[in-house]
Structure formats: structure tokens, C-alpha cells
Amino acid sequence: MIQIFRNPNYNFIGNRRWAYMLSGLITLIGIVSLVTQGLRYDIDFTGGTLVQVRFEKIPTVADIRKALGRIGMGESIIQEFGRSNEFIIRAPLTSTSSEELTKKVERALTEEPGLGKAEIRRVEFVGPQVGKELQWQAIYAVVFGLIGILLYIALRFDLKGGVAAVMAVFHDVIVCLGAMSLMHREFSLPVLAALLTIIGYSVNDTIVAYDRLRENRGKTTVRGRPFAEQMNDAVNQTLSRTVLTALTVFLSTAILLFFGGKTLEDFAFVLFVGVITGTYSTTYVAAALVVDWTLYVEGRLGARKKRLAKGGEARKIT
């Protein structure tokens, strides 16, 4: 029997202060990058036209830009896509229809002497109305996703757990978006799908830990142990599962990222980052916050009991 951990008993929860600092630092970097560099949105959200072209010969970006300049589209974003003879051209919304635009682009490219034969492989056009709607769709999806998770956990477990889990998920979303901003990746509809998957994955992981904690609390051996230790036990007991699952999901997404092709790259990137942060946040955001919250509540209860006890004595005296 291969085993990664034999009765693990690491002090995860005890080290949570360090983890808070790490999480704080990473989210801060993410937020700073999001604020300063922003996120690059795909035409799904901004509206615009995207044309994917494959050339017979390998062209230079300058040649393509020259050709596009002739039809007044020299300002378009031109990116190599997957291989050296394939490019994506992105144009902002204009008054010309996508049809006219595609025709114009195709003609301009085929007529540029340095370029050789060009094949239009994909055209995507998103009108301003649809772009707006998709933006809202994205925001709704994330917000309702978080609310759904909060409600579900609050009902199945408790409010503390729900809030902490949502905080953990929120942390993961910021980290993923921050990583995308840092790596200049593009936020598109499939990326949104990936982000929501990570929300699901992260919460899945958190629930496994909560579930274990709840199960243990029913056992007599655990009663009377400090809450932090109970949580630490739960994390340790589910550790081998956590690591095994994270490893397999990580492997799957890594394969998607490296072999899934250019179209899947941004999508897989978010999953890749998300699996790591989702696994981490279970222990160091969700579980840690539940512990500190519980300690805080217990502390206040204790203080009140003391005060009450003192007050009682004082009343006796008078």
C-alpha cells in the first residue's frame, strides 16, 4: 500500500498567522495589478470583432499591420496565435458591420504583396448590446454563485462556516484574476467558466474539511479539546485525500494547459492557478477564519461570564 501520509499531524492551524500574511500579500499583489494594469477583456465583454487568419508563409506583424493600415485598421491588436503563421486580429467596435469588416480584412491581407495567401479561419463579432449583457451575466454568475454557496453552507453547517468559505472563495477569485492580470491573459467567456469551476472546486475542498470537523465533534474523544486543535485534526485527517485530489486535478489541468491548444490556454491557466489557491485557501483561509472567529466568540463569552460572575459577587456584597 502506497501512502503519502501515515497518520499526519502537522500543525497547520497553529501557523495560520504566517498564512494570513502570505494570503494578504498575494491578494494585495493581485489587487495592485488589477488596479494598475487592469484585466484584459476579450471581445466577449467589450464588443468588437476578432478575425483569426492563417497565412501560407510566415508573415511579420509589421506586414500585417501595414496591410491593415491601408483600410484604416492599423490600430488593431495583432497577436500570434498558437503557431507562427496564425494570427488573431482584434478590432474595436466600429460602425461597419462585421461582414464588411471581414471582407475588407481578407482583401487587404490577400493584396499585401509580402503576405501570400491568407485564410480566414474564425470570425467573432460581439455587438455593444451583447457585450454589455455578457458583462452583467459574468457579474451575476459570480455573485449568485457566492450567495448560493453561502446559503448552502450556512444551512448544512453554520453561518461562520458559510462566511469563511465565501471569504476563501473570494480570495481564490482575486488570486486568479490577479494572476491573469500579471500574466497579461485575457478574460473571456470560457475563462469565466473556469473561474466558476474554481469557485466550485474551492468550496468542495472546504466542505470536505468542515464535514470532517462536524463528524468528529460527535465523538466523545474530541469533546473538551480546544477548537483550534479540533480543526487541525480535521485538516490532517483529510490531508491525504486533499493532496491526492489536488494532485490529480492539477495534473489534468496541467495537461489541458500545455496540450489543450491555444484556444483552451487562458481557460486552463485559471484552472491551474485556481487548483493551487483553492486547495490552500481551504486550510488557511476558510478553516483558519472559522477558528479565529470561534475563538473570538468564545473569548467574549468567557469575558462576559467573568464579568457576570464578578457582578454577581458585587451584588452580594451590597
Place this chain on the structure above:
Amino acid sequence: MPRNLRTRIIIVLVVLLGSLWYLYPPKKAINLGLDLQGGIHLVLGVETDKHVANQSDRAAEDFAAALERRGIAHRRVARDGLAAFVVELAAPQSWNDAITVANEFQTFERSNDDQAAGRFRMTMSARVQRQVREDAAKQVLEKLRNRIDKFNVAEPTIARQGEDRILIQLPGIQDIQRAKDLIGKTGYLEFRLVERFVEGGDAEALARQLGPEVEILPRRVVDPNTKTDRLVPYVVVQKRPLLTGSALTSANVAADPNSPGNWQVTVTFNEAGRQRFAEVTEQNVGRSLAIVLDGVVSSAPRINERIPGGNAVITGRFTIQEAQDLKIVLNEGALPATVQILEERTVGPSLGADSIRQGMIAIVASGVVVVLFMLAYYRLSGLIADVALILNLIILLACMAAFGATLTLPGIAGIALTIGMAVDTNILIFERIREELRIGKTVRASIDAGFHRAFRTIIDTHATVMATALILWIFGSGPVAGFAVSLGTGLAASLFTAYFFTRLLFDVIYMGRRKVETVSI
């Protein structure tokens, strides 16, 4: 629990056979998304506003005509806003007569009465407006469906989305440009009298001097140097058409005698159209008649004599295919309202083949890695999990086939992710069984307890991820919805295989009559 065991075997077999039934034959069973096989995805907006405005214009015209019939003089009957028109009588004395006319227009409501000035306003009632919009969208959908039917696409999707949107998906289509031309064309044919031809570059100055009855229309000119075509102001024509496409019975394609290699479309009028055409040509000998298609002049020949036969020719240096498509459009009749492309995603067939190949490589690779990993780590139990995984995939694909769901690239990614989730389920169970074994329980008790304990967690995890999939499905469209569908079905399949199938295999192997000392996990 032998009886229980038999029932469970039957359930699993039924599910397996049912899935295989749906998956046969595999090529036809699963709809490939546009990103995988190429094709067109269009979201069209029907300009229902314009249609409402047109209806109001027509009503205003009818109203003016009705006033004239009764000999009531009017100063002005004109549309005001989208769904209303204002009536100004020449003399306030004819107020009561005018009100009688107004009462006959039951779809409009009278308001803003100003009897002293002889002025009132007629507004289309909200109910009628709704109906007009609804009809426009419905008719556009119907006409587009007819046009596309003629185009021979294997499995087109043509559906209303919301109030005024139409979704069109034409998978596997090769000639994308042609299909778009066919769909986007309104096909509104008009014959209008030419006032004069626009000379040189004075079009803008000219436009400012024109009266309300006329307007400038362009024609398409091909630049001999760049071979690009553009619209150039061409004629000043009367706004009111003498005849429209609704008066024609058929359109046909013929070779253009004046321009070898090009084609033209001839139209034949119905009886009323023929008469009107004869009348119009008789009254206007010597003038030019513009043949206008969707607001662009195709030609403006001079009327030399009365034309009784009722044929007209539309020329425009068409290729045979363009001519044939125009014929389809004219024969099906114009769209009642213009459409605008709101969203377009077109994928050439070669790109589709590329992305499916890459996606498949990735999914197979990730599958193989996971299978080997489970086998190495959990031995026989890992093998059980692997078999469960394959069953999971079969059920998932079968469900998608049964729903008629479309497999898109994000969908493939969703499947890859489901593999991860399904493996997680098995890992949860196996780790639990190992734990129970470690505290010294017997093999059977450990298996029992392991499944029992793990299942609570599994339900919770699946429920939450399912909730996110559901939210994705509700709020997402296109690729996101595709992803949500495969994720959701995958989760359901994973739940089923973990609890029914994995458990069943464990029971068959370890829960028999013989004594079991060890478990390979």
C-alpha cells in the same frame, strides 16, 4: 444482501445498456459544437421599433386617405414618435367628421384633443404595439427558416431568444459568406420614380435642398483598382414606392445579355402588380424608374413605353450563386423588419478540425495519467475506480446525446474536469476505507463504514458544485452553457457510478460468502 445485490446489478446494467443505446452510432449521436466542426453562430436583433414606426406611417397614410375620401381637408397627418401620428385639420369645423374617422381606427387611441386648433394625436395602443412587435419577430423567424431550408444545411438551429432576438446556428457549413448574405438580406424590393440623377460630388448640398417627398439613394460601385465596392449617391427618387416586392409572383435567374458571364434576376408580377406596372409606365414614359433592393439602387432604366407584360429585371453583375440566392430571397418575400447582427461567431471547417484534435489529445492524455495514477496508488481498488471512470464517461456522453446537447470546446474541458471530480469521489471513499482499516476494523466493516462516511461528504461536495453548474447554465449562454451542461451531467454521472457501481464491485468482490482477510486498496 443478495437480493439487493441483484437489483443493483440490474440497475447498473440497464443504465449501461441504455447509455450505449443512445451512443449508437457514435458519429451521429453527439452534436458537435460550431467550434468543433465549423459553422456559423449568429444572434440577430429584429428591429421591431422600425416595424412599429412603419406601421404607424402606414396608418397615418391610411388616415389621410380616409379623410380625403370624406372630403375633410387636412393640413398635416404625420407620424410623431414611434407609435403615434398627429392629425391637423385644415378647418376646426370638420372636427366631428374627423372624430368619426378616428373612431374607425380602433387600434389607435385618440389623445391631446385640441378642438379649437383642429388637432389631435393618435397613439397605437400598447396591446397592439406588443402584437406588432411579436408578429414582426415571428414572421422574420418564419421567413428566415424558409430561406435556410432552401439552403440545405444539415441541422440548423433557428430559434427565438427573448422578445426580439433570433439565434441561428448552421453547423458544418462551408460557404460562410454566402449563408450570411442570404440571412442578412431584408429582400425589400421597390420600384421608385427617379426625379433626377446625382451629378458629381454635390450630393450633400443637394440633400439639404430636397423636399420631404424625395430622398437620395446610392448604388454600388466597384472600384476597378482595388476591386472593393462601395456605395455612391446615385439618384434622387420619390420616397413613396410605386410598387413593392409584395406584388411579385416569382423570381427567376437568367444570364445577363448585356454583360457576359454575369447573371440577372427577372421578376414576374401578379395580376394587380401587372396592372399597376402598366399604369405607372404609361404615365411616366420618358422618366426613369429605379429598381431598389434594400435601399440600394440596382438599376434605373428609362421608361420608353408602356410595359404591359409585367416583368422586371434586376441586374447587378451577379455571379450565378448570388443570383440564385437573390431569387430565393425574393421568392420567400421580404422580411417584415430589418435584422441586425448582434453577435457572430464563425469558425472555418479547418479550424474546427484542428481544435477537436487538440482537445481530444488533451482529454485522452489527462485521462490516461489519472487512470495510471489510480492504478498505481490503489491497486485493485484503483482498477475498480478506473472502470467506474469509464462508465462515468459513457453515461455522461449518453446523457448529452439524449438531451441533444451540443459538445463544445469548453464542454470538452468540462468533461476533463468531471474526470477530476469523479476521481475525487473515489479517493474520498478509498481514503475513508483505509482509515477504517487502520483503526482495526474488519475488511467488510471498513468498506461499509468507509462508503457510509464518505457518502455524506460526497453529497455535499456534489451539491455545491452542481449549484455552481446550475448557475452557469442559467446565466450563461453559448460556450458557458455548454460547459455547464457537461459539468452538471458529469457530476450526476459521477454520483451514480461512485455509489452504485464502485460499491457494487466492492460488494461483489469482498462481500461474498468466503472469508476476506485483505483488501487491495
